[in-house]
Amino acid sequence: MNDLSAFAWMHRLGRRLTSDEKKMPRNAMPTLPLWNSLERLGPFLSPYRRRWAWALAALASAHLIEANFPLLLKDWINRLASGGSDVTVSLIGVIGVAALRYAAISFGRRRNALVSVDLARDLRTGAFGHLQRQGAEFFAAFPLGDLMARATNDIESIRLFFRGAFQQLVAIVAVMTIAPIFMVAQSPLLTCFVFAVMVVTGALSWALAKSIRKKAQIVQAEFGALTDEARRSFSGIRTIHAHALEESEISRFSRNATSYAVANDDMARLRGFLDTLMSASAGVTTLLVVGVGGSQVQNAELTLGALTAFLLYCGMMLGVLKNSGNAIFALLKASAACTRLFEILDRQPEIIDAEDAMQNVEIRGSVLVDNLTFCYPNGRLALVDVTMRIQPGELIVIVGRVGDGKTTLLRLLTRQLEPSGGAIFLDGIDIRRVSLKRLRNGLTFVRQDPFLFSTSFAENISYDDPDRSEELIWAASRAAALEETIRRGPKGLATPVGEKGLSLSGGQKQRTSLARGLIREAPVLLLDDCFSALDTQTEARVLSRIRMLRKGATTIIVTHRVSTARHADRIFVLDRGRVAETGGHDELRCKGGLYADLLRRQEAYPSPAGGDAE
Numbered sequence: 001m002n003d004l005s006a007f008a009w010m011h012r013l014g015r016r017l018t019s020d021e022k023k024m025p026r027n028a029m030p031t032l033p034l035w036n037s038l039e040r041l042g043p044f045l046s047p048y049r050r051r052w053a054w055a056l057a058a059l060a061s062a063h064l065i066e067a068n069f070p071l072l073l074k075d076w077i078n079r080l081a082s083g084g085s086d087v088t089v090s091l092i093g094v095i096g097v098a099a100l101r102y103a104a105i106s107f108g109r110r111r112n113a114l115v116s117v118d119l120a121r122d123l124r125t126g127a128f129g130h131l132q133r134q135g136a137e138f139f140a141a142f143p144l145g146d147l148m149a150r151a152t153n154d155i156e157s158i159r160l161f162f163r164g165a166f167q168q169l170v171a172i173v174a175v176m177t178i179a180p181i182f183m184v185a186q187s188p189l190l191t192c193f194v195f196a197v198m199v200v201t202g203a204l205s206w207a208l209a210k211s212i213r214k215k216a217q218i219v220q221a222e223f224g225a226l227t228d229e230a231r232r233s234f235s236g237i238r239t240i241h242a243h244a245l246e247e248s249e250i251s252r253f254s255r256n257a258t259s260y261a262v263a264n265d266d267m268a269r270l271r272g273f274l275d276t277l278m279s280a281s282a283g284v285t286t287l288l289v290v291g292v293g294g295s296q297v298q299n300a301e302l303t304l305g306a307l308t309a310f311l312l313y314c315g316m317m318l319g320v321l322k323n324s325g326n327a328i329f330a331l332l333k334a335s336a337a338c339t340r341l342f343e344i345l346d347r348q349p350e351i352i353d354a355e356d357a358m359q360n361v362e363i364r365g366s367v368l369v370d371n372l373t374f375c376y377p378n379g380r381l382a383l384v385d386v387t388m389r390i391q392p393g394e395l396i397v398i399v400g401r402v403g404d405g406k407t408t409l410l411r412l413l414t415r416q417l418e419p420s421g422g423a424i425f426l427d428g429i430d431i432r433r434v435s436l437k438r439l440r441n442g443l444t445f446v447r448q449d450p451f452l453f454s455t456s457f458a459e460n461i462s463y464d465d466p467d468r469s470e471e472l473i474w475a476a477s478r479a480a481a482l483e484e485t486i487r488r489g490p491k492g493l494a495t496p497v498g499e500k501g502l503s504l505s506g507g508q509k510q511r512t513s514l515a516r517g518l519i520r521e522a523p524v525l526l527l528d529d530c531f532s533a534l535d536t537q538t539e540a541r542v543l544s545r546i547r548m549l550r551k552g553a554t555t556i557i558v559t560h561r562v563s564t565a566r567h568a569d570r571i572f573v574l575d576r577g578r579v580a581e582t583g584g585h586d587e588l589r590c591k592g593g594l595y596a597d598l599l600r601r602q603e604a605y606p607s608p609a610g611g612d613a614e
């Protein structure tokens with residue numbers, strides 16, 4: 001199942017949260033009752049229901065076959081006790097039963113194992129596909145480490161439940177249904193004693209189960225926090241070294257590790273109680289059966305063979321009950337994991353395609369930003385009535401100070417955000433009517449904070465299409481003034497850049513990310529402050545190459561540096577989210593407005609450029 005179909009499964013058949021539930025903060029999410037949370041797996045299990053039904057049938061029949069074993073033994077013992085010597089039939093019966101049971105159990109286990117593996121794969125793919133479609137709000141609400149823990153550790157708990165514990169639960173249900181029927185046939189009185197003990201054990205373990213489930217959720221949440229702490233710390237390792245914060249990071253991690261250990265310990269304690277309860281119940285039952293049954297044999301109320309058969313049935317029941325601690329524990333853990341997993345799967349992506357979204361629209365590169373207003377959920381008004389008309393093939397620079405709304409505008413152009421007012425048209429079509437895939441293929445966005453994958457230059461630059469020729473990769477690298485850097489690397493294009501480009505300078509990372517944007521040859525290229533780490537000479541060289549390379553295609557550059565704006569066909573000057581001025585470099589310089597003011601200040605203090613809109 002690919003990620004798309006897994007995603008479709010989830011949304012077609014999974015329960016949707018109500019709008020009130022979606023608004024709830026993470027920690028206040030309700031704990032779904034045990035079965036409700038596992039029931040949510042139904043759509044994922046559905047494709048394997050036949051295989052699973054075979055597994056269930058085989059496992060249950062293995063226990064039914066096993067139930068004949070004590071009867072054969074009873075017959076054998078009673079024959080011997082009454083002085084008979086021909087036990088061939090009993091012997092053949094015992095061997096036959098053992099062989100049949102082995103075949104059924106092997107078949108059932110194998111089928112069940114396959115279901116658990118496929119289920120886990122679908123859950124992982126589904127969760128990954130779902131996370132891929134989430135937007136900024138979602139990732140602001142869930143720490144990355146916690147998401148990773150849900151997509152790996154929680155799914156593993158579900159897999160382990162279906163792999164092993166589920167078989168034990170089938171054994172419990174099968175044996176507890178079959179064995180009593182045979183037991184009543186041997187001795188109704190002894191059966192009553194055994195069931196009295198079981199009812200008490202069941203009631204006590206149910207009470208314990210509730211606490212274990214809550215603890216399991218806490219343990220999994222603590223694991224998520226620990227994973228996130230490690231991820232956060234390793235991502236910021238340079239900052240940590242620069243500020244000599246290693247010790248405080250270690251003690252922070254150690255605090256998290258301790259909370260995780262304490263939560264685990266609490267859960268282990270409860271699990272210990274459950275195991276002890278099961279063992280004690282087994283002991284009491286055996287004592288009762290041997291004591292009461294023994295005196296019945298002495299009084300000739302029961303044959304020795306029947307008592308032996310009864311004891312064997314008891315042994316079967318106690319055997320599964322003894323393992324039930326593990327099975328119940330795995331069930332509770334899987335149920336807690338389901339609650340956590342569906343908490344993220346129930347979140348609809350913030351921005352999705354319209355039902356009739358256009359998939360194959362041709363993008364030529366004319367952009368109309370029409371009275372665009374955008375307000376962040378925290379009430380911050382980032383853009384107000386912004387209008388821009390951009391013709392295909394233009395090199396546009398949007399200049400403004402820190403926080404003037406430049407990045408917000410680019411995010412709106414690529415539909416990472418939805419406008420609060422106004423609209424954006426691409427070649428006359430409202431971008432909300434274009435599919436996200438087509439839109440983002442047509443508009444390439446090179447981000448302000450370059451993100452590099454932990455792989456080679458070549459794979460980073462040609463990330464969207466690993467089959468591109470080296471020639472194209474070199475051409476994009478040359479245009480981004482990265483060629484020299486790559487040639488100096490020990491393996492050229494194959495040189496690894498390190499985790500998040502750790503082995504590169506800020507400027508080199510920026511240029512690698514720029515080359516990745518240029519190689520796509522998109523009709524519209526959006527560059528968000530991609531030259532901030534370049535000196536003005538390199539910047540001028542890169543810009544003239546970009547102009548040559550992108551002849552006829554639209555390029556929109558966002559910057560706070562006037563040195564970048566000089567190269568533009570047209571400049572839009574943003575001031576606190578509004579378009580303050582529009583025109584060419586010379587025109588705006590002579591106008592004596594905000595642009596001229598920025599120019600004067602940046603010429604006087606070349607770096608850092610611009611002031612602060614705040």
Ligand SMILES: Nc1ncnc2c1ncn2[C@@H]1O[C@H](COP(=O)(O)OP(=O)(O)OP(=O)(O)O)[C@@H](O)[C@H]1O
Pocket residue numbers: 376377378380381382400401402403404405406407408409448529560
């Ligand atoms: N996720 C967010 N939630 C709330 N406010 C935000 C968010 N992102 C940005 N803002 C605010 O919106 C305003 C515009 O931000 P934006 O990132 O668009 O500025 P910018 O012009 O690109 O700045 P810079 O030059 O520093 O990149 C700023 O005041 C910022 O604090």
